Amino acid sequence: MKLPKVAACLAAVLLTPTLHADNARFDLVGPKIDIRVTRGSTTLPIAQVPNLQPGDKIWVKADLPASQSNHLLLIVAFLRGTTNEPPDSWFTKIETWGKKTTEGTTVTVPQEAEQAILFIAPETGGDFNTLRSAVKGKPGLFIRADADLNEASFEQQRIERYLAAMKTVPQNDPKAIQDRSQKLASTLALKPNADCFKQPVDQQVNCLTQSSTPVLLEDGHGQSIAEAVSTGASSDFINAASYTKAGGAGLYSAYVGAIVDLVHLVSLMRTAQYQYIPGISFPQSSTLNLKLNAPPSFHKPQSVIVVGLPAIQKAQQPPLHPHDLNQVSCLLQPNMALLLEGAPLVFSTSFAHDLVLHLNRTGAPADIPLTPEAFEGGLIVAKEKQRERLREVKRQDDNPAPQADSTPVAEAVEKTGTSSDLTITGTVRGYWGFDAFEGPTLTIQQVPGTGWKIVSETQLFAGQDNHLTLKGDGTACVQSIALTTSKDKDVEVTFKPTSSDAGKEGKDTLDLDVSLKKVQPGGYSLAIRQYGGSEKSTVPLTAYTGDIHLDGIKIHAGDNTALLAGQGLKDVVSVQIADQTFTPSGDAKDGKAVQLTANAGVSPSDGSDATVKLKDGRTMTVKISAGAPRPGLKLLSFSNTPAQQNGALPITLGTRDEIVLDGKLTFVVQTKEVFPRTQTIEVATNDSSVHTSLSLTTNTLVLQDGHTAIATLDPSKAFGRSAFGKLQMRPIAEDGTPGDWTPLGTLVRTPQITAIHCTTADAPTCTVDGSNLFLVQSFDAGKDFAKPTEVPTGFAESTFSVPTPADGTTLYFKLRDDPDAVATMTLPTPIQKPVPAPESAAPTPPPTPDTAPAPQDAAPPPNLPAPAPAPQN
Helix, strand or coil: CCHHHHHHHHHHHHCCCCCCCCCCCCCEEEEEEEEEEEECCEEEEHHHCCEECCCCEEEEEEECCCCCCCCEEEEEEEECCCCCCCCHHHEEEEECCCHHHCCCEEEECCCCCCEEEEEEEECCCCHHHHHHHHHHHCHHHHHHHHHHHHHHHHHHHHHHHHHHHHCCCCCCCHHHHHHHHHHHHHHHCEECCHHHHHCCHHHHHHHHHHHCCCEECCCHHHHHHHCCCCCCHHHHHHHHHCCCCCCCCCCCCCCCCCCCCHHHHHHHCCCCCEEEEEEEEEEECCEEEEEECCCCCCCCCEEEEEEECCEECCCCCCCCEECCCCCEEECCCCCCEEEEECCHHHHHCCCEEEEEEEEECCCCCEEEEEEEEHHHCEEEECHHHCCCCCCCCCCCCCCCCCCCCCCHHHHHHHCCCCCCCCEEEEEEEEEECCEEEEEEEEEEECCCCEEEEECCCCCEECCCEEEEEEEEECCCCEEEEEEECCCCCCEEEEEEECCHHHHHHHCCEEEEEEECCCCCCEEEEEEEEECCCCCCEEEEEEEECCCCEEEEEEEECCEEEEEEEEECHHHEEEEEECCEEEEECCCCECCCEEEEEEEEEECCCCCCEEEEEECCCCEEEEEEEEECCCCCCEEEEEEEEECCCCCCCCCECCCCCEEECCEEEEEEEECCCCCCCCCEEEEEECCCCCEEEECCCCCCEEECCCCEEEEEECHHHHHCCCCCEEEEEEEECCCCCECCCEEEEEEECCCEEEEEECCCCCCCEEEEEEECHHHEEEEECCCCCCCCEECCCCCCCCEEEEECCCCCCEEEEEECCEEEEEEEEECCCCCCCCCCCCCCCCCCCCCCCCCCCCCCCCCCCCCCCCCCCCCCC
16 A cells, blocks of 8 residues: 555654644545547546656646635646656646636656656645655655555555445345355455355445455555555665554545555644645546545645545556456357456556457457446446347358347357357457556366266255356356256256366366255256257256165164164165065164164175165165074963052952062063073163163073073062053163063052942942042043043042942952053942831721631741941952
8 A cells, every 4th residue: 555655754844733633534535627639539437547658748737616715726747757757847836716727737757757646735925845845855756656646546445345335235134245246346455344245145245335445465466556665774774664653553534455654634734824634536438536634724824635646657558358268258248248357457448449359350359348347346348338139140050040139249150150169259459548458368168068968976955056068169158057856847957167176077068056955856857048049958967866875784684674774764665685575664873873664574695785776766785794693582371469458348350461569570581592691681661761681690581491491570669650552661671682572561550549438329429538540541430431520630539529439349440551551450348228117007997896807927027138248458
């Protein structure tokens, strides 16, 4: 950056007290100056003039409002080196309010002049002489200011161009934001703040354009145009002084990357009459728009605005070069863009003008007008001469094409005729200021490409993002690519030319990003649409089951079950092992393993292959890990003895396979081979919520002989008070290999009922006393459970009202642990049924006086049934 050096130089030379100035932003609008430059017979506006030459005629006119009340003086000064004082005749005073100057003043660049500078000063007595004396006294100071002001102008025009373009990008499109930012940064030689792309999409543009602005990268071209003093002892002194406290030590402008210490010109370059204000110019056509960092003052010390004019030197032509060495542009594209970089001033200024792409064709040359567009990353067809739809030109196609509209570009393409050449070359030509220049020669594709094929070995997987490489005989004219099928909607495919880093292999190839997250496996095609072509080219593709990987199959000899391990196993249809077809019997566990089952067992060799069939039609092979046969057991018998509960009434369970938790379980098992002493038996519920292990070492297994073992188990001690449900057992080999499960029964918990209180058979309810009554689901008077009495959830009392048994002796109930079975309990004392009263005899008529009453025998008492004996516990 050159601006810090100016302020530091002035600080070191003038050594005047520094005023505190916090506002270093060049955001104040200054006066406008109209300038045109004539060289020979050509006149250009100042915006198109990168350099001056001796003999150039500079037309200057202040563009001031009609209401301008303060008289301003323009002074055009020419310099000729830091140690060579310029003559008085090199200073031209222009009184902006004078009648002679209202039409402008023409100043000729002297023959030995090396720099040009413009001052804008208020009219005061002796103002011109005072300024001329200051400049002649220290010409090196103003030479440095002139060069740095020019370079500052170039830099800020680059940044302003970036900011203006980024504000037009849709703020809700992160891809467009990043793509445009990259193109602008490439053409303008900037480095945007990468942290902005990490923010929410609706904040990215604001971050790039307001919260932070791009860092300027070194631009040798702009420096060479602006430089007038380059190296030497004085330059070293200036560099050192710019980092001193007096020199500013890092005051930042409104633009990140441009350390602007020109603010010190306000204070360090002041005298009793004048203080100097730097003016950064933003040329637009013939108008020099000025930006200031401090408001001008018309009171002493009055302000003098210092403006740099183009350097007086030979033209430094722009070093444009392609963004990519493999770059090919499409002549058939209506909005053809030539991606170029290396000369930011081409895109941020108007120095390059009247640009064309000269097509190098034998017998049919043509020029296509171009204009710089940083937003597109290079040169595009000039907007004022928009290209019409180019006529279709097919390779080896003799059919006449429709006549294109008669425009300069269409006429240029018309001259292509029926050429079968895939590519030609085109050279960028134009003017850099007054001087003609010739830019890079580029490869141009003029007919659609053919011979499309996928060259990468990567397969296409459904359910994920994919990357492919597409190669063809000419890829520059590809307009769009889509993944198509006759059933589903087309899937857009993003693509870009392969980077030149890939070397020769990257020529005529495209990098494709294919998103198949919502696509099913199956057959597809890449549909390639090209500019200038009426038909789509297709490349067949298959989208396979995404991200599947097979690790192996584990199976034991003789098993009809196996375990397949890997990833993406949900897409497995079947597995062929030996002569049996195994199919998945459930969902994959964590997506990494799936159980397989078949109709019969197999005994494959260890290390042999199994064939896996996938949903997308593919087959894959996987290695088999075959183990020894699983341990086997045959259940011969089992019995369950409930524990005797003091004071509790006995309960009769509903089925034989119910196992009381409070009791002793005994079962007998047998093996075909000799029972291994290291083998254990695992007993668990079906859901494996509780389990225990029986073994010879713990004496829970006792061998009857070499093949038969008796197992004993106290379920309550082994499982705890909350265990219930289906119970099963299986053998476990010494290496942990399990055998098949064998069901034992249903583990149930029972209440302890100590008494049943019933009054008479006519009473509707009885009362039961005891504990754990909540283990009963419902009671009823009969086994049909026509009118059950439910035990409510959460019940925890020791008494409960139950229906009076219908037969007077049996109470029916269902346990919560096995509600399908009906348990019973016999009442200790049957309920007494009421005895019916005897029928009364007919009344005997009273005796008459004539008869005596007959003698009556005493009737015997009725026979009452003897009470039933009390049941014995």
